[in-house]
Amino acid sequence: MREITLSQAVNEAIAEEMRRDPTVFLLGEDVAEAGTPFKVLSGLVEEFGTERIIDTPISEPGFVGLAVGAAMTGARPIVDLMFGDFLYLVMDQLCNQAAKQHYMSGGKLSVPMVLRTNLGATRRSAAQHSQSLQALVAHIPGLKVALPSSAYEAKGLMKTAIRDNNPVVIFEDKLMYQDKAPVPEEEYLIPFGEANIKREGTDITLIATSSMVQVAEKAAETLAAEGISAEVIDPRTIVPLDEATLIESVKKTSRAIVIDEGHQSYGVTSEIASRLNEKAFYHLDAPVLRMGAMDVPVPFSPALEDLTVPTPEGVAAAARKLCSGELIHAA
Amino acid sequence: MAKAKAQSTPQSKPQSKPKTNTEDYMRMYAQMVRIRTFEDNANQLYLSAKMPGLTHMYSGEEAVAVGICEALTDSDRITSTHRGHGHCVAKGAEFREMFCELLGKEEGYCRGKGGSMHIADQSHGNLGANAIVGGSMGIATGSALRAKLQGSDDVTVCFFGDGATAQGLWYEVMNMAALWKLPVIYACENNGYSEYTKTEEIAAGSIMARAEAFGIESHQVDGQDVLAVNELTQKLVARARKGEGPFFMELMTYRYHGHHVGDINRAYYRSKEEETDWKENRDPIVRFRSWLVAEGIATEEEIEALNAEIETDAAEAVAYAEAAPYPDASEVDMHVYAD
Numbered sequence: 001m002r003e004i005t006l007s008q009a010v011n012e013a014i015a016e017e018m019r020r021d022p023t024v025f026l027l028g029e030d031v032a033e034a035g036t037p038f039k040v041l042s043g044l045v046e047e048f049g050t051e052r053i054i055d056t057p058i059s060e061p062g063f064v065g066l067a068v069g070a071a072m073t074g075a076r077p078i079v080d081l082m083f084g085d086f087l088y089l090v091m092d093q094l095c096n097q098a099a100k101q102h103y104m105s106g107g108k109l110s111v112p113m114v115l116r117t118n119l120g121a122t123r124r125s126a127a128q129h130s131q132s133l134q135a136l137v138a139h140i141p142g143l144k145v146a147l148p149s150s151a152y153e154a155k156g157l158m159k160t161a162i163r164d165n166n167p168v169v170i171f172e173d174k175l176m177y178q179d180k181a182p183v184p185e186e187e188y189l190i191p192f193g194e195a196n197i198k199r200e201g202t203d204i205t206l207i208a209t210s211s212m213v214q215v216a217e218k219a220a221e222t223l224a225a226e227g228i229s230a231e232v233i234d235p236r237t238i239v240p241l242d243e244a245t246l247i248e249s250v251k252k253t254s255r256a257i258v259i260d261e262g263h264q265s266y267g268v269t270s271e272i273a274s275r276l277n278e279k280a281f282y283h284l285d286a287p288v289l290r291m292g293a294m295d296v297p298v299p300f301s302p303a304l305e306d307l308t309v310p311t312p313e314g315v316a317a318a319a320r321k322l323c324s325g326e327l328i329h330a331a
Numbered sequence: 332m333a334k335a336k337a338q339s340t341p342q343s344k345p346q347s348k349p350k351t352n353t354e355d356y357m358r359m360y361a362q363m364v365r366i367r368t369f370e371d372n373a374n375q376l377y378l379s380a381k382m383p384g385l386t387h388m389y390s391g392e393e394a395v396a397v398g399i400c401e402a403l404t405d406s407d408r409i410t411s412t413h414r415g416h417g418h419c420v421a422k423g424a425e426f427r428e429m430f431c432e433l434l435g436k437e438e439g440y441c442r443g444k445g446g447s448m449h450i451a452d453q454s455h456g457n458l459g460a461n462a463i464v465g466g467s468m469g470i471a472t473g474s475a476l477r478a479k480l481q482g483s484d485d486v487t488v489c490f491f492g493d494g495a496t497a498q499g500l501w502y503e504v505m506n507m508a509a510l511w512k513l514p515v516i517y518a519c520e521n522n523g524y525s526e527y528t529k530t531e532e533i534a535a536g537s538i539m540a541r542a543e544a545f546g547i548e549s550h551q552v553d554g555q556d557v558l559a560v561n562e563l564t565q566k567l568v569a570r571a572r573k574g575e576g577p578f579f580m581e582l583m584t585y586r587y588h589g590h591h592v593g594d595i596n597r598a599y600y601r602s603k604e605e606e607t608d609w610k611e612n613r614d615p616i617v618r619f620r621s622w623l624v625a626e627g628i629a630t631e632e633e634i635e636a637l638n639a640e641i642e643t644d645a646a647e648a649v650a651y652a653e654a655a656p657y658p659d660a661s662e663v664d665m666h667v668y669a670d
Contacts, residue, residue, distance in 0.1 A: 025480060051480060052480075056507065057503070057506055057507065057510075059503035059504075059506065059507065061469065061499070061500050061503060062469060062472075062500060062503025062504045062506070062507060063503075063507070064469065065468065065469010065470060065472065065473060065500060065503075065504060066469055066472050066473035066476050066504065066507065067473060068469060068470050068473055069410075069458070069469060069470035069471060069472060069473020069474040069475075069476070069477065069487075070473040070474065070476050070477040070480070071473070072458055072470060072473070072474065073408065073458070073473070073474045073477040073478075074477060074481070075477045075480065075481075077473075092463055092466060092500075093469055093500075096463050096466060097461075097463075097466060097467075097469070097470060101459070102666055102667070102668070102669050103444055103666045103667055104441060104444055104445040104449040104451070104459070105440075105441045105444070105445060105449070105451045105453070105459060105666075106439070106440070106441040106442030106443070106444045106445065106666060107442070107665070107666040107669070108440075108441070108451065108453045109451060109453060109458070109459065110669040112669070141667050142667055142668065144668070165668075165669035165670065166668050166669050
């Protein structure tokens with residue numbers, strides 16, 4: 001199978017859906033000729049024109065609001081939010097407006113829009129361009145949240161997001177844009193709410209999102225060499241969450257670590273750990289561990305920044321302790 | 332020309348024309364009385380503790396909603412505000428579904444899930460009231476962007492109050508609307524008060540000048556004169572359909588009640604004398620009624636009969652809504668996500 005980058009996968013997904021459905025358009029800062037700072041959208045304006053690939057002013061609440069209104073009146077807008085950190089700027093439009101229209105109107109209005117943005121630290125971009133804010137939006141009923149972990153997922157989830165009749169926030173890891181993965185030439189979609197078992201194992205379940213899937217897979221390699229069999233599961237969407245697959249795995253392995261790059265406290269790892277405790281308690285041989293980013297603003301200095309995110313070594317070390325029967329309470 | 336019905340398509344939509352016949356004048360009058368009557372009943376429901384929550388009365392501002400909405404067709408869209416019952420009625424909503432919504436009943440426009448502050452009536456192009464001040468400015472502008480991308484000539488009117496001009500969102504979306512010549516009309520209902528504060532205390536300079544700074548043609552109009560509002564809106568809507576938008580209208584008006592129904596003691600921010608002056612000398616319904624009689628368009632008897640008919644309709648709708656069932660408990664987690 002051919003291999004393409006995550007960036008190309010996103011570009012292909014958007015182009016295919018724009019060819020398929022004339023109501024799809026894209027707007028955001030520097031999306032047309034510039035193709036975004038990460039060049040993810042390069043070439044789209046040449047094919048679709050500036051009517052459908054719309055450069056906006058630096059007005060995040062404004063253009064997210066425009067997308068909500070266009071979606072409520074029959075379009076399928078894709079909003080490009082240059083950095084995930086800018087979610088704080090658009091919270092009212094996303095959480096008070098987009099997320100609630102369908103419910104508040106008793107099902108009469110709907111907001112089929114995609115907000116694509118990014119997450120991920122270790123790019124030396126400091127505290128306002130490095131955050132992983134998926135927990136923030138996953139908390140809001142009415143929003144769906146997708147976290148692709150490779151080019152394959154990025155394409156399949158993006159296509160599903162564009163066809164979904166709800167507001168979907170899709171986070172790409174900005175450090176993975178040049179990572180290649182096998183992506184079929186022929187069309188495919190990845191349904192929301194279906195976790196992917198990346199690696200089967202029997203001793204411990206590593207549930208990981210986005211780029212943390214790679215971290216978990218590397219940890220699993222290390223552990224395998226030591227005789228510990230780790231299962232790695234990528235939920236792919238955290239709303240909706242494929243709880244059944246996660247629970248089934250934990251019932252088999254009796255141990256779990258949840259790894260996500262958002263801050264650990266009140267985060268995605270906490271939510272998933274909590275559900276496992278509620279629904280698989282009697283099958284657990286050890287507490288479910290959370291491994292998120294440290295609860296600090298992301299520091300600039302590489303010497304500090306690298307300390308804040310989960311690493312394969314850290315995950316492997318934690319897994320060893322869980323499997324050896326050593327009970328671990330938060331760090 | 333009477334209001335076009337839902338079947339009208341962008342291609343076949345008749346051009347708006349100035350209101351020149353008796354039927355249209357009487358319809359404008361009736362719509363204003365329907366709003367006032369609706370609000371009187373809603374206020375009573377609140378005072379008698381039959382209505383959950385609270386609500387914001389539109390009484391006094393009727394000529395704004397009616398003058399504007401009478402210049403629109405059903406495929407034109409509006410966004411409304413927390414003070415939104417007037418817009419909802421003026422855009423064509425029915426009393427029964429509205430009262431049901433205010434009482435949280437299943438047959439309400441939003442199945443009781445929105446209530447007074449979120450009432451929406453998509454069938455008539457009302458994209459909904461919004462409880463965030465200025466929160467719908469993006470939605471209205473996006474609706475206009477949709478019309479432009481679609482190649483339709485639908486116009487969107489964004490209603491908001493003077494208080495909302497303090498929100499940054501407005502300046503962001505006006506900029507884009509002006510850059511892209513979107514068919515949106517920003518209709519600022521200036522009732523003089525931002526909740527419990529005189530707007531002159533919180534608004535520097537001129538509100539009109541803010542829109543003009545974006546190159547947006549702006550007009551100020553007496554919001555108590557339904558014909559003046561309608562005439563101006565007809566012209567602006569026709570031009571917006573041809574791609575000459577966006578436009579800004581500042582409609583000078585007054586709210587008779589407080590910020591919300593519970594805002595009874597208002598002396599600390601505005602005087603009784605001021606309220607009385609607006610009610611006695613500038614009431615939009617009284618003014619228009621006198622004009623209809625003076626012009627020989629209707630007799631006092633005909634107007635009284637019309638008023639009585641509307642009161643009966645409202646009373647029936649209230650009784651219907653009071654007796655109507657609440658949503659079933661199974662609805663609580665329905666409509667969180669669309670299929």
